[in-house]
Amino acid sequence: MTLLGRVLVPLLAVLVLLVPAAVPSAYAAGSGSAASAGASSQIDAVLVLDVSNSMKKSDPGGIADEAMKMFIDMLSTKGDKVGVVAYTDKVQREKALLTINSASDKQDLKNFIDGLDKGPYTDIAVGVDEAVKVLQNGSDPSHEPMIVLLADGNNDFNESTGRTESQSSQELDAAVQTAKKNGYPIYTIGLNADGKLNKNSLSALSTETGGKAFVTDSADDLPQILSEIFADHLKLKVVPVQSITANGAYQEVTVNVPNASVLEANISIISSQPVTAKLTDPSGKEVAIPSNNVLLSKSSTYSLLKLLSPQEGDWKLQVKGVPKDKIDINLIFNYDLDLQLEAIPSKTYKKGDTIPVSAHLFSNGTQVTEQELYGQMKAVLLATDLDTGKTEELPLDNSGGEFKGNFEVKDNHNYQVKVRAEESSFYRESNAVEVKAGGSGTPAPSASQAPLEQAGTGGGLSWTKIVLIAAAILILAVAAAVWMFLKKANKGFVGQLVVEVLDANTGEKTYPQYKKLNGFRGKFNLHQLLQLAPELKESEKLVFTPGAGDRLVLRGSDIAVEKSGRAADASRGLELKSGDRISVPLRSVDKTILLEYLV
Structure with a gap:
C-alpha cells in the first residue's frame, strides 16, 4: 500500500467508528460567512527596481522611474503603504513601508526614487528576497500586499564575490515560497530592450505567487503596464478614454463617472511633452486644477488628475499639448466596494433541491441599496461541482437592489458557489460557500436485519460484530476509492504550452510565453494559464487534462477551437501531441489565443 493508503485507512477508521453521530452535520452547507473575498481598498506595495547600469541603455529617458511615481500617485490619498527596494547584485537603497497620509508622503517616496543611483551587476534574488522581508516586517494584515518587480535582463554576478547562479536560484526559490505562503503576489515587468530577457524566469515568479507577468521592448509602455497592475490588484479595470494627437489648442474629451459609489477617479494623461488641462463638472461648472476635490500630480511624462468623491455624470476634460505629440488618456476608478454572498442555510441537500442565493454590495461596511448601481452590473453565480471540476455560470437578476437567483443541485455532489459581478470599470467576486449534497445519510436497518441483532445474545456473530465487519469493509472500499480518485486527480503534466495573444483589431501579437505544465495536477483551464486576466475570462471554458503517451487532452463546450485552420470539436476531448498548434x-x-504544445 502507498504512504497515502497507510495514512488514510486508519484515519477513516477513526472517523467512522468514533464520529457516526456527526454524519448528518457533515453534509451541511458551509458556514456562509459574510466575510468578503473582495479586494481591500488599502494596498501595501513594495516597488522593486533594477538599478543596474544596463538600465541606462534600456531606459535612457528614465521612464521606469516615472511609471513607478505615477503608480504612487494613483494610490489613495490616505492609508496605503509603499516601500521601495533598489537592487543590483545587492540592495543599493531601501525604504521601508511608509504609510501615506498626505501629498508630502507621496512626494517623499517620489523624491527617493529620483535619488536612486545606478550600479554594476544584477541579482534578481536579492531584490525579491528583500521585498518579501519588507512586507513581513511592516505589512498591515487588513491590507492587500503586493510586490512589483522591474527587471531589464538576466543575472550578472560580480566574480570577486563567488556568487553562483545556483546560490541565487536557491535564495529566489526560498523568497518565492515565503511570498506564496504569506499571500504576496509578485507582479513582474520585463523590460526586454536588448532581447536578452529571461521571460520564463520572470513569468514563473508571477505564476507561482498569483501575480501577473508583463513583458515589453520599450520603456514607453511602462506607465500603461503600471496602470494595469494597479487596476488588477484592486479588481478594477483600466478604462481607455481617448488617444489624441495634440495640435497646440485645447481638445475636449468626455470622462464619464458611472455612479455615486466612486471614491476616486484617476485620470492619467501620458505624453512625452508637457500638457495643460481644464476640467468641467457634469453641471457645466469649470473646476479649478488643483482644488480641494481635484488633485494634480505632474512629471515629465505624465499628468495625473485625482477626482475625490466625484459627481456622477459626464465630466469634460480639455487637454492642450505640443503639436504632433501623442497623448493617451486613461481612467481608473477606485471603489470601496465588497461583494458578499448571503449565508446559505446549513442543512442536508440532495439532488433536485433548489437553493435561493442572494448577494449584496457593501461600501465601508454598509450595504449598498442603490438599484441603479446593481442595474449597471452583470452578475453570475459560479457553481463549481467539486466532484467533477466543472463550473456552471448562472445569470442572476440585478433589478431589485441585489443580485439574486436560484441554484439547483443537479447531482448528489459537493459544490462551491460564489457570485461575480462586473461592469465597465470594475469587477468583484464574493466569498465562496460550499454546498454539500453527498447523500441522505446512513439508512435505517431493514426488517430482515432485526433478527440478527436479537440472535446476537446467543452464539455466532452478534449484530455488533457484523456492523464492525461491514464498517471495516466499507472503510477499505472508501480508502481505495479515495486513493484512486486522488491518484487520478493529482496526475501530473509534462511539457509546456507556448502562448501568444493576437489582437484582431490591431493585428498585434504578444511575445511568446512558455508556460511549463509540471506545476499543474489533475487539470487546469486556459484562464488559469493566462494568469486569470479578467478580459479573457471566457477562456476558462477550455479545460486541459493529461493524456496517455505525454499527450494533452482539452475539452470545452460553448467555446471555439481551431486546429490546422479548421474548426475542431473539443466537446468530446481533443488530443494534442508535441508540435500540435x-x-x-x-x-x-476581439482576441485569439494561439497555443503550441511542446514536450
Whole structure:
C-alpha cells in the first residue's frame, strides 16, 4: 500500500467508528460567512527596481522611474503603504513601508526614487528576497500586499564575490515560497530592450505567487503596464478614454463617472511633452486644477488628475499639448466596494433541491441599496461541482437592489458557489460557500436485519460484530476509492504550452510565453494559464487534462477551437501531441489565443 493508503485507512477508521453521530452535520452547507473575498481598498506595495547600469541603455529617458511615481500617485490619498527596494547584485537603497497620509508622503517616496543611483551587476534574488522581508516586517494584515518587480535582463554576478547562479536560484526559490505562503503576489515587468530577457524566469515568479507577468521592448509602455497592475490588484479595470494627437489648442474629451459609489477617479494623461488641462463638472461648472476635490500630480511624462468623491455624470476634460505629440488618456476608478454572498442555510441537500442565493454590495461596511448601481452590473453565480471540476455560470437578476437567483443541485455532489459581478470599470467576486449534497445519510436497518441483532445474545456473530465487519469493509472500499480518485486527480503534466495573444483589431501579437505544465495536477483551464486576466475570462471554458503517451487532452463546450485552420470539436476531448498548434478565438473580446504544445 502507498504512504497515502497507510495514512488514510486508519484515519477513516477513526472517523467512522468514533464520529457516526456527526454524519448528518457533515453534509451541511458551509458556514456562509459574510466575510468578503473582495479586494481591500488599502494596498501595501513594495516597488522593486533594477538599478543596474544596463538600465541606462534600456531606459535612457528614465521612464521606469516615472511609471513607478505615477503608480504612487494613483494610490489613495490616505492609508496605503509603499516601500521601495533598489537592487543590483545587492540592495543599493531601501525604504521601508511608509504609510501615506498626505501629498508630502507621496512626494517623499517620489523624491527617493529620483535619488536612486545606478550600479554594476544584477541579482534578481536579492531584490525579491528583500521585498518579501519588507512586507513581513511592516505589512498591515487588513491590507492587500503586493510586490512589483522591474527587471531589464538576466543575472550578472560580480566574480570577486563567488556568487553562483545556483546560490541565487536557491535564495529566489526560498523568497518565492515565503511570498506564496504569506499571500504576496509578485507582479513582474520585463523590460526586454536588448532581447536578452529571461521571460520564463520572470513569468514563473508571477505564476507561482498569483501575480501577473508583463513583458515589453520599450520603456514607453511602462506607465500603461503600471496602470494595469494597479487596476488588477484592486479588481478594477483600466478604462481607455481617448488617444489624441495634440495640435497646440485645447481638445475636449468626455470622462464619464458611472455612479455615486466612486471614491476616486484617476485620470492619467501620458505624453512625452508637457500638457495643460481644464476640467468641467457634469453641471457645466469649470473646476479649478488643483482644488480641494481635484488633485494634480505632474512629471515629465505624465499628468495625473485625482477626482475625490466625484459627481456622477459626464465630466469634460480639455487637454492642450505640443503639436504632433501623442497623448493617451486613461481612467481608473477606485471603489470601496465588497461583494458578499448571503449565508446559505446549513442543512442536508440532495439532488433536485433548489437553493435561493442572494448577494449584496457593501461600501465601508454598509450595504449598498442603490438599484441603479446593481442595474449597471452583470452578475453570475459560479457553481463549481467539486466532484467533477466543472463550473456552471448562472445569470442572476440585478433589478431589485441585489443580485439574486436560484441554484439547483443537479447531482448528489459537493459544490462551491460564489457570485461575480462586473461592469465597465470594475469587477468583484464574493466569498465562496460550499454546498454539500453527498447523500441522505446512513439508512435505517431493514426488517430482515432485526433478527440478527436479537440472535446476537446467543452464539455466532452478534449484530455488533457484523456492523464492525461491514464498517471495516466499507472503510477499505472508501480508502481505495479515495486513493484512486486522488491518484487520478493529482496526475501530473509534462511539457509546456507556448502562448501568444493576437489582437484582431490591431493585428498585434504578444511575445511568446512558455508556460511549463509540471506545476499543474489533475487539470487546469486556459484562464488559469493566462494568469486569470479578467478580459479573457471566457477562456476558462477550455479545460486541459493529461493524456496517455505525454499527450494533452482539452475539452470545452460553448467555446471555439481551431486546429490546422479548421474548426475542431473539443466537446468530446481533443488530443494534442508535441508540435500540435491550436487557436482559440474569444467571442467576448476581439482576441485569439494561439497555443503550441511542446514536450
